[in-house]
Amino acid sequence: FTDDQMSAIKAKGTVLVSAAAGSGKTAVLTERVVKIICDKEQNVGADKLLIVTFTNLAAAELRQKISKKMTEVCLSNAGAEFYLKQKLLLQNAKICSIDAFCIDLVRSNFSVLGLEPDFSVADAPQASKLAEQCLDECLLKYYTAGDKDFDLLGEVYKLDSSELLLKKAVLSIYDYCMTLPQPEKWLDDAVNRYTEDGYSVYVKLFLESLRLDINDLLAYISVVQREVLGVDVSPAMLDGYSYVSDFLKGALKHFDSGSINELSKLFATLEIPSLTVRGCKEADEVKDRIKGFNKKIKDDCKGIISKLGMYADIDGEIATGRLLTAKLTEIVKDYRKSYFEAMSSKKLLTFSMIEHLALELLCTEQDGILVPSKLSEDICKNYRYVLVDEYQDNNDLQDALFFAVSGGGKNLFMVGDVKQCIYGFRNANPDNFLRYKDEFPEYKEENERSKIVLKSNFRSRKGVCDFVNAFCNTVMIKEISGMNYEKEDELDPQADFPEISQPSAELYLISNNKNCKNEEIEADEVAAYIESTVKSCMMIGKEDERRPVSYGDFAILLRSPAKRRRYYEEALKARGIPVRGERDEFISAPEVSSLIALLSAVNNPTRDITLAALMTSPFFGFGFDELAEIKCKNGRVGLYACVTAAAESGDEKCKAFLANLSS
DSSP: OOHHHHHHHHOOSEEEEEEOTTSOHHHHHHHHHHHHHTOTTTTOOGGGEEEEESSHHHHHHHHHHHHHHHHHHHHHTTTOHHHHHHHHHGGGSEEEEHHHHHHHHHHHTHHHHTOOTTOEEOOHHHHHHHHHHHHHHHHHHHHHTTOHHHHHHHHHTTTTTOSHHHHHHHHHHHHHHTTSSOHHHHHHHHHHTTSHHHHHHHHHHHHHHHHHHHHHHHHHHHHHHHHTTTSOOOHHHHHHHHHHHHHHHHHHGGGGGTOHHHHHHHHHTOOOOOOOOTTOOSOHHHHHHHHHHHHHHHHHHHHHHHHHHGGGGHHHHHHHHHHHHHHHHHHHHHHHHHHHHHHHHTTEEOHHHHHHHHHHHHEEEETTEEEEOTTHHHHHTTOSEEEESSGGGOOHHHHHHHHHHTTTTTTEEEEEOGGGOOOGGGTOOHHHHHHHHHHSOBOOTTOSEEEEEEOEESSSOHHHHHHHHHHHHHHOOHHHHSSOOOGGGSOEEOOOOOOOSSOSOOOOOOOOOSSSOHHHHHHHHHHHHHHHHHHTTOEESOGGGOEEOOGGGOOOOOSSHHHHHHHHHHHHHHTTOOOOOOOSHHHHSHHHHHHHHHHHHHHOTTOHHHHHHHHTSTTTOOOHHHHHHHHHHTTTSOHHHHHHHHHHTTOHHHHHHHHHHHO
């Protein structure tokens, strides 16, 4: 292990480990766990650990690695009962995903929460169906209440033509606030931002939006000025570009004062140039392109002026904004309450509901702040150490949960890499990781809180690491990605590889000069590269196992495979290159989906969708008409209850089906 890795293994207190790609993160986490449970002086039982990974698969793999290490320890310390006992206790250690931990915690304390002990996690169709019903019922109350504020909200969301926009807004706000530790407080704060104290916030947001518009236009003008170099355009047009650019640069200097009136007065003096192509002797295609440039510049200037004009009635804007926000958050609160009640009445919960219930067990709210609950001390006693992998992918609610279950962060070990955060679409908040990274001091043995950076890369050759560093240094700046790529973030290659003559990384900038989709052009370039590389007989492999490169050595990674895969398959097949892509075809194949339906129904036959899929599968051969008849005969109960009733009434096919299902 390197010095930094050893520091991460032995550090005490609250520890944040920023582990770059290929830095041996899993090995460090494994070794740290083994060190803790093998320390006779501390005498921490292996069952007193809580180790949280992002997936159940990762948890199983980590458990296996720790168990293997402990086996090695036991073999090298034959007869030592302490280590044998720890290995046995390891079977009871909580090594799981955050969802699995929360489910277990809530189920263990169901009576405190007023839940049924046999609740289930709702699958997507169940949750979606109930969510839609609850939202419809919730909105119906507002429709029939004669609420003027709701009527105004209806005008904004165009309820006279469709409910879609309002429903989308409610569900979007609900989904986001359910990733927060205090959703009700966040909703209340959203309304309070429109008070006098919120005036300056409103202005600040407006000015920031205006600043972005101006910077975007400046960047666009700069691109246009480069595009028209060498083109036969009038000097007046070029002067027009320069005039607008200089004016906008001057306007940016007025933003520090924060005065909208000053900016309004300034932009009132902007004389938008005509920017015509009169006299241009270039081809019509070129002239049309320049016309497009000029139209956008003029439209954007008018847009900025119009935006400033919106502030003529700022007080009215803020008052209306508060009223609409108050009504919208009220609807979200009503929906949240009714949705939870509907789910729990059916003994169903979503993962986000379960996480909130887990936090409710650990914390209580006092004066708007979360503090430990009476029960939290008993729960926290079960876990002497809390270790969390992939911390950058946690949301605010999960962050609060980890600090709560570790007694306010005591003996909390967080490991991750903010550069690898890929779950922003699920409201993961890497800013928490960045905040701890900024706040925590560099590791020292006596520190209660420490930050350790693992930057040594044992996975890639130097050329690859150099390319990644150069690329990230260019694009990862705080204004764009939320963080700067600092010296400590750079990959430090430590692995040994044989020397090669080819570059370790190549970057291709492709121009689309054909009347084709970009995906087609990119796919054709990739196929051409693979073909030429294989034909060149480039040698790869370790020094004692050198061989020519083959088609099977290439992997193509796509951001959206479903949309782009076919272009690559067509381009590769056109050049005679064999290709195999990972698809969902196996899972969606009729025989496989029927088997999945069988397993799901055996596990829980009360789920109508999977039960119907199984009954209509080749295994049992029920027709849709038969299913409809069975369902209609027995009213508004679940399908399983209908089938059971039909079997009891003498339906032999239903009898046989139930017999097979229970056998």
